[in-house]
Structures are given as C-alpha cells and as structure tokens.
Amino acid sequence: MKYIFVTGGVVSSLGKGLAAASLGTLLEHRGLKVILQKFDPYLNIDPGTMNPFEHGEVYVLDDGAETDLDLGHYERFTSTNLSRLNNLTSGRVYESVLAKERRGAYLGHTVQVIPHVTNEIKDRIRQVAREMRPDVIITEIGGTVGDIEGLPFLEAIRQFGQEVGRDNALFIHVTLVPYIKAAGELKTKPTQQSIAKLREIGIFPGVIICRAERPVEQDVRDKIALFCNVAPENVIECADVKHTIYEVPLKLHEEKLDDLACNLLKIEAPQPDLSRWRKFVQHIISPSRHVRVAVVGKYIELQDAYKSIYEAIIHAGAAHDARVEVVRIDAEEIEKAGAAAHLTGLQGILVPGGFGDRGTEGKIKACQYARENKIPYFGICLGMQIAVIEFARNVVGWTDANSTEFNKNTAHPVISLLEEQKHVTQKGGSMRLGTWVTDLVPGTKAFDLYHSATITERHRHRYEFNSEFKEELEGAGLVISGSSPDGLLAEMVELNDHPFFVACQFHPEFLSKPNHPHPIFYGFVKAAMNQQVV
Structure with a gap:
C-alpha cells in the first residue's frame, strides 16, 4: 500500500484539496483504487457547528459525518464513497486521547503530544488502510506549514513516512510562488522558507507544486529545485485554470504529476484514459447552449457556502451541453x-438549505414568484420547507403559516421540529444526518426523474414537514411525491400544474458527479432550458 501526503505552504486557500483530488482522479484513471482523507488542525470536533461564512459548506457523507468541503472534491473527482474515517480534526484527536486517559488506557503514563497524540493520528491512517484496502491513500493536511496547531499532524506523518519506508510514502508540497510586479519577476524565497520549515522537522517533499499567477519558467523551477533539494523535473506548475476546476487534473497530467507519483512510489500502472473527462470539460468550456438560473440564499457572498450546489449545476449543464449561468441573489435583497x-428574465429558481430566519421571507417571495409565473423551481432542504410555507400561505390561505424554527407561536406550523429533536441539547452531530431511504410515488415528477420507486439520499436537518396538515395541503393541490418508508415523513413535494416545481428535504447535491449528474439537477436544468425568457 502506498501513502501520499499533501501539505501547503506560504498562504492558505492555495488549492491543496483540488490538487489532492486531481491526483486521485489521475491515479484512479490508471486503474488504482484510491482513497482520500483530510486532516484538519482546528479544535472543533467537526465543522458541523461552524458558520458557513467562516468555513464554507458542511459536506455530509453517507454515514452522517459532517465533514470539510474538500471531501466533496474527493468524492466528485473519484468514484469512492467516503466515511467519517476520512476526516479527522484536532478536536477529534484530543477527544479520543482524553477519553482513553480517563479509562486508564495509558496505564498511568504521562499523556503527551508525542507519542500519544501522534499515535492517534497515525492510527487513523492505519484504520483507513485496514478497512478500505486501497492501493493508494492520499492524505491532505489542512492549514499552512508553520501553523502551531498543525505541528502534531506534521510530526505524525513524518513518523509514518519513516515507518513505511521511502518507497511507500511520498510528500507533496503545494506552495505559492508570488509575482512581484515592481520587480517584474516570480519570487521563490517564500517557497524556500516553507520547505525549510518542513525539513526542520524531517519532512522532505518529493514533489513541489507551484501555484503562481504567471507561468513558472524552467529557470525558476531550477532555482526551487536547487534550494529545496528536489530534482528539477519534480518541481511542477499548477496555474489558475481559465474555465473550470475540472481542468486541473488535465493540467497536472500535462505536468506529469501522476507519472512522478508512480515513479517515486514504484507503482506500475498504465497511462490514464482521460477521454471522457476531457469531453466533460469540453462541454463546460464550449457549450452550444446557455441558460440563466437564480440561487436565492443567505450566504450568497461566499462562494464556498453552496459549493456542492454550484458544482451539481455545472454537472447537469455539461450533460445538456449548456453553460448554466448562476445568478446569486441575496434573499434579504428580495425582501427589500x-x-x-431580481428574478425577472431568469429561467429557473433554486432555493438551497440554511438555518435561522434571516432572509426567510425573501426566499418565500422567490418561491411564490416561481410558482405564480410558472418558472422552474427547485427547493433543497429549507428550500422545500419554504415551498410548503409559501403554498400554505398563498394557496390554502393560512396567512400566518410558518416553521416553528421561525415562529413558535404560529397557528399553522406546517414545518415543525422532528420529534426526536425536541430534547436535543448538544448541537454538534445531532441532526437527522446521513443516508435515508425515500419511497417515491409512481406517476409523479420525482418518480420520472429517478426512474425508481426507492431512492437513498443524504440528509442534514432538524425541522420537517408537519404531517398534521398533510390532508389539507394535499387537498389544495400540494403533491407529496416522496416519503419515508413508514410514511411518516414527507421527503419530496411538487406541483402538477407547473413545468417544474420540485422540492426535497434531503441534499441531492452531495451525490452529483461530473459524468453522473444528479437526476433532480438534470431535470431542473432541462426545464430551465425549455423556459421562455419573459
């Protein structure tokens, strides 16, 4: 088994996750079974309680783990389904170590960062290797080399690399090579300092990936190689791509990253067949059609807050050979x-998930506009709850209808707290999470989209359609097209007299992949393309 560790230097947000995911893509296309994992140095147990403005979206896995958004890249760029084993934070490490100390597992020894914390980190790598049995494990270390909180992780992978041997462990460092306009040249000193930090603790990168605004010419690569003790051919460029992140694997293949990894780890594997990936990218870069849709949310300013939704839209657009222009609209602006x-002239409206009442009335108005003007509507999680509230208010006539999340005193709580959530006091990891089964009703739009009577989707929510109002809402025309197997929970709703009005309680964006777009996103984009612009 081979191990690749990806670190980052100089600044954060360099794209370590994309580099790791892209390498995973290339190795998988060479016939290898690849598993990726992310080690995050922050002290939160997981990102589930973190503000999307600070951290971006929370990516939910099949087993209910709330993880870093980079795991979304890992799953989209490869064929693997990951689990809670594939994301580890400092908080989780220390929680485990302290629990063992309380149980007396250390037999009275003084508990220290080395060896107890580092052993805990190494044990996670071994557990993934043992349970998932890949050919290659790619581990991304979050943060930036030099951060104090990241030191235990770096020490752990140093030890691990020494234990498995040089031929079985490869360290890849992603670093910034800044262009100084006044000097008119790229500067390598930050990279030299970053590598020096790694070498101080005994980590010697075998490959250096240079992120730069300008092409990294050979003389710059030679200089980095000389001062960082690597072969010149092992210094490669990863410039910003022009159109889409899905170009990154192709660019890194041109730079021979997968060849380098295979050679350094003594892996014999054929060259990858990237023809389908190239075709997918080509549909993104040069589509024959164009469509404009709105995403109406409360975290619109931050691209990463709805990262998986934007990617799922791209996947669906490429499948239709169309560029989907996403118009991001702040729900509070609609309230004003x-x-x-804000929505005139758009061909589709999507309302994503979220928490709290800020912007809620704007989302309800957006949903009403879509329903009344026959514009394709797609609601996800809160977006489904919004659809139910809007229908109850403006079709049934319950003007005070609401969710108890926003108004505990409403006489028509069409959305209410799940029964099992009513006594929850701990916020982290306590929602309805992970994969759940949904039964679809034959003859509905949902059934037609999936071509199946039973589906599984990933959930992340506390509030739910209130079945007390089911009979009256259905009588007014709301179609409950998907339910839990016991029939107690409404999972999908839709309208019949509408070109496309579909909403779901789950998060379908987490299951969309480049050459396998999610059925609802596929149907939504198709409906938007058929929508006449008014």
Whole structure:
C-alpha cells in the first residue's frame, strides 16, 4: 500500500484539496483504487457547528459525518464513497486521547503530544488502510506549514513516512510562488522558507507544486529545485485554470504529476484514459447552449457556502451541453425590493438549505414568484420547507403559516421540529444526518426523474414537514411525491400544474458527479432550458 501526503505552504486557500483530488482522479484513471482523507488542525470536533461564512459548506457523507468541503472534491473527482474515517480534526484527536486517559488506557503514563497524540493520528491512517484496502491513500493536511496547531499532524506523518519506508510514502508540497510586479519577476524565497520549515522537522517533499499567477519558467523551477533539494523535473506548475476546476487534473497530467507519483512510489500502472473527462470539460468550456438560473440564499457572498450546489449545476449543464449561468441573489435583497426586481428574465429558481430566519421571507417571495409565473423551481432542504410555507400561505390561505424554527407561536406550523429533536441539547452531530431511504410515488415528477420507486439520499436537518396538515395541503393541490418508508415523513413535494416545481428535504447535491449528474439537477436544468425568457 502506498501513502501520499499533501501539505501547503506560504498562504492558505492555495488549492491543496483540488490538487489532492486531481491526483486521485489521475491515479484512479490508471486503474488504482484510491482513497482520500483530510486532516484538519482546528479544535472543533467537526465543522458541523461552524458558520458557513467562516468555513464554507458542511459536506455530509453517507454515514452522517459532517465533514470539510474538500471531501466533496474527493468524492466528485473519484468514484469512492467516503466515511467519517476520512476526516479527522484536532478536536477529534484530543477527544479520543482524553477519553482513553480517563479509562486508564495509558496505564498511568504521562499523556503527551508525542507519542500519544501522534499515535492517534497515525492510527487513523492505519484504520483507513485496514478497512478500505486501497492501493493508494492520499492524505491532505489542512492549514499552512508553520501553523502551531498543525505541528502534531506534521510530526505524525513524518513518523509514518519513516515507518513505511521511502518507497511507500511520498510528500507533496503545494506552495505559492508570488509575482512581484515592481520587480517584474516570480519570487521563490517564500517557497524556500516553507520547505525549510518542513525539513526542520524531517519532512522532505518529493514533489513541489507551484501555484503562481504567471507561468513558472524552467529557470525558476531550477532555482526551487536547487534550494529545496528536489530534482528539477519534480518541481511542477499548477496555474489558475481559465474555465473550470475540472481542468486541473488535465493540467497536472500535462505536468506529469501522476507519472512522478508512480515513479517515486514504484507503482506500475498504465497511462490514464482521460477521454471522457476531457469531453466533460469540453462541454463546460464550449457549450452550444446557455441558460440563466437564480440561487436565492443567505450566504450568497461566499462562494464556498453552496459549493456542492454550484458544482451539481455545472454537472447537469455539461450533460445538456449548456453553460448554466448562476445568478446569486441575496434573499434579504428580495425582501427589500420584491421578487420581480431580481428574478425577472431568469429561467429557473433554486432555493438551497440554511438555518435561522434571516432572509426567510425573501426566499418565500422567490418561491411564490416561481410558482405564480410558472418558472422552474427547485427547493433543497429549507428550500422545500419554504415551498410548503409559501403554498400554505398563498394557496390554502393560512396567512400566518410558518416553521416553528421561525415562529413558535404560529397557528399553522406546517414545518415543525422532528420529534426526536425536541430534547436535543448538544448541537454538534445531532441532526437527522446521513443516508435515508425515500419511497417515491409512481406517476409523479420525482418518480420520472429517478426512474425508481426507492431512492437513498443524504440528509442534514432538524425541522420537517408537519404531517398534521398533510390532508389539507394535499387537498389544495400540494403533491407529496416522496416519503419515508413508514410514511411518516414527507421527503419530496411538487406541483402538477407547473413545468417544474420540485422540492426535497434531503441534499441531492452531495451525490452529483461530473459524468453522473444528479437526476433532480438534470431535470431542473432541462426545464430551465425549455423556459421562455419573459
């Protein structure tokens, strides 16, 4: 078994996750079974309680783990389904170590960072190797080399690399090579300092990936190689791509990253067949059609807050050979100026998930605009709850209808807290999480999209359709097209007299992949393309 560790230097947000995912893509296309994992130095147990403005989206796995958004890249770029084993934080490490100390597992020894914390980190690598049995494990270390909180992880992978041997462990360092305009040249000193930090603790990168605004010419690569003790051919470039992140594997293949990894780890594997990936990328870069859709949310300013949704839209657009232009609209702006001011001329409206009442009335107005003007509507999680509230208010006539999340005193709580959530006091990891089964009703739009009577999707929510109002809402025309197997929970709703009005309680964006777009996103984009612009 081979191990690849990806670290980052100089600054954060360099794209370590994309580099790791892209390498995973290339190795998988060479016939290898690849598993990726992310080690995050922050002290949160997981990102489930973190503000999307600070951390981006929380990516949910089949087993209910709330993880870093980079695991979304890992799953989209490869064929693997990951689990809670594949994301580890400092908080989780220390929680485990302290629990063992309380149980007396250390037999009275003084508990220290070395060896107890580092052993805990190494044990996670071994557990993934033992339970998932890949050919290659790629581990991304979050943060930046030099951060104090990341030191235990770096020490752990140093030890691990020494234990498995040089031929079985490869360290790849992603670093910034900044262009200084006044000097008119790329500067290598930050990279030299970053590598020096790694070498101080005994980590010697075998490959250096240079992130730069300008092409990294050979003389710059030679200089980095000389000062960082690597072969010149092992210094490669990863410039910003022009159109889509899905170009990154192709660019890194041109730079021979997968060849380098295979050679350094003594892996014999054929060259990858990237023809389908190239075709997918080509549909993104040069589509024959164009469509404009709105995403109406409360975290719109931050691209990463709805990362998986944007990627799922791209996947569906490529499948239709169409560029989907996403118009990001702050729900609070709709509250101020009205829906028509922001949504006129758009061919589809998507309302994503979220928590809290900020922007809720704007989302309701957006949903009403889509319903009344026959514009394709797609609601996800809170977006489904919004659809139910809007229908109850403006079709049934319950003007005070609401969710108890936003108004505990409403006389028509069409959305309410799940029964099992009513006594929850700990916020982290306590929602309805992970994969659940949904039964679809034949003859509905949902059934037609999936071509199946039973589906499994990933969930992350506390509030739910209130079945007390089911009979009256259905009588007014709301179609419950998907339910839990016991029939107690409504999982999908839709409208019949509408070109496309579909909403789901789960998060379908987490199961979309480049050449396998999610059925609902596929149907939504198709409906938007058929929508006449008014």
